[in-house]
Amino acid sequence: MNKALLKNKQILIGLALILFVSTIAVFAPLIAPNDPNKIDALNKFLSAKGEYPLGTDQLGRCVFSRLIFGARYSLGIAVPTLLALGTMGLAFGTAAAYIGGRLERVFLIVCDIFMAFPPLIIVLSLVGALGQGLEIILAAVIFSMWVWYAKVIRTYAGIERAKDYILASKIAGCSGLRIVSRHIIPNILPQCIVIVSTGIAALILMVSSFSFLGLGFEAGTPEWGAMLNQARSSFYSHPRLVIYPGLCILLTSAGFNLFGEALRDVISPEEASE
Amino acid sequence: MIELKDLSKRYISKNKYGKKLRVDALKQLSLTLVSDTSYALVGESGSGKSTLARILACVERPTSGEIWFDGKNVAAMRSKALRLKRKEFQMVLQNAQSSLDPRLRIYDSIAEPIRCLTQTSRSDERKMILEIAEKVQLPEALLERFPHELSGGQQKRACIARAMSVSPKFIVFDESVTGLDVTLRKQILDLILQLNRDGRLSMFLFITHNIDVALYMADNIFVMKDGSVIEQLENAASYGDFRHDYSRMLIESLPPRSPLHR
């Protein structure tokens, strides 16, 4: 399978993009030529040259350095959040699908209640109640989003559970826990990886929109979404300030999307061959 | 000996108006299966034969009734005890490909009952699996492959090997050769009969809709219709032994053996 992974061009491109962005995020202080938060009121809206490779923004900060540090914020928030969401979704979704019956119906009702409220409203009310801070935003995002993942995963697990081999492993004497962990989860993992890796783009945008509303990040934090929002006012005069962070978001999410979808094709050869 | 007493199974489903629909898959069914004997059960689709198979394999409970085995009522057992009972009752499903986990190697699929139901060391387990694979004529090299890399016949053999790996006392074959090519069907049937003669599979129930297959597999034949057994034959040898109108109808539905008998 590893060979197949390396042969697939789509996976390689996706992986290269992800690695590229992750490397930048890890080594941001070494790569960035300037302090991303240093305000230089004399050099506002400079175009690209020498000291500032991509010019400066409305406060005279180095755009290039800010973009590089932005990778840290975006990935550093999106990836752990998604891992938590994925794990919770997997645990609740598969358990509900496997146990079935009344418990599954209760689970679905809970899901529907949660889904009736847009995540933004839940986050706003939680932040209002618990106060500001990055951790609270993360907890609020996880709290408001986990049902979306759990419900999708429950559907996949439900399809898998109805298959003959689950009945066969029951006949073979597997306990419920073993059926879920050894049979259902490995078989829906490709789909889960796809959901999780394609969800990153949405999450990056979501976190950014919170920072625009003044939730979570302090003002002026070099976060791509926040940069995008701040640059909107000068869109006509200096469109590059919008284009650069937009491009960064596009590349990062494209990397995760390409990787996730190609991974699914490789992991489930029987589906791809049809 | 396995004794089924007044076994009933009722499924309740709802139609789209929320009205409850009751389906009685088994109705007051009583059967006695004697050890070391092979049985066949004939019935058309919807006669409740698959439900009976699942109850016998301890993966489903009857709505009412008793299953007596070794002096215990299996139907009243707690879930965990019922699960461990599968060491003695095993079942082979109709579709071999879909009953193997696509992500497990054949070896692990066959080993599953041993791992779940017995405490066996890995080296003993390997010995047992190689032995059983040889018995069902599954080459050792295939054990490391995935299900989709095997032919239909090999998958079927793997399923039989899995059911036999814990040396159960009783195996149910639920439509295990339906849809197979004639040559493959004969190979699998002969394999089961061969294992039976070798004493590896001393007691089985072969469920089928085809009276030819039933006659080929066993002397003791049950005919099932709408959840009850309507005819029970011992030492059945030919079509002539069937008396019930429904059995006669099933025989008349069989395609002719030669164009001369059209």
Add this chain to the structure above:
Amino acid sequence: MTELLKVSKLCIGLKPQTFPIVKNVSFALREGTSLAVVGESGSGKTITCKSIMQLLNPKTFQVSGSIRYRKTELLTMDEKGIRALCGSKIAMIVQNPMTAFDPTVKIGAQIVETLMAHQRISKRDAYASGILALQKMNLPRCEQLMDSYPYTLSGGMLQRIIIALSLIHEPDIIIADEATTSLDVKNQNMVLDELEKMKRNGIALLLVTHDFGVAAKLADNVIVMREGKIIERGTVYDIFESPREAYTKELLKASILKRGNCID
């Protein structure tokens, strides 16, 4: 009796290396007769009938030779012509009737939808001709059938509905690809009886099967395929009473289960 279908020197290969799956297959089908193509799975019989219906993806399959319907060559026909012909004049019945219907939509609605896709008729006319087709097939309580969901009906009933539907366009040829394999004996018998009636009405049948029983009941001529080649052909009586090839004999022997001959 006119010759309806003539397949000659049909070769099908799997691209890109054109790995041969069907080699030099020729046969002809006349009005009101039936031909059974018998073989094990992997013998190329299903691919052959898919190529008649032009259902093979040209990106993966290389098809050469000739398939003629009456006087028209199908292999060089454009897509519009194929669509007009296949499904109406040449109908195909597939193995699993359960997957041919959408389980969540009533039979009647699906019939109406199919009919309206093929011809310009109103919903009411489509419904009426659907019921008429089911009645022609001697199906019981047709109006109730139209109002029921696929999962409430048996496989045999669904297969008969599919046959009834395929008859609306008055086909000349019905291709039955393992049409009774997933059915139990009682349902199989019903479907075979219906097909026999079709044959008496002048429709040509191409039966693709691994079951010699189906051939014995319905076929006039039989071809035996193995690994993409026709290894034996003859009338059904020839094949059953005096098969020449060892492979045919082996298949025949395996299809008849007789106790005592299980160990050679």
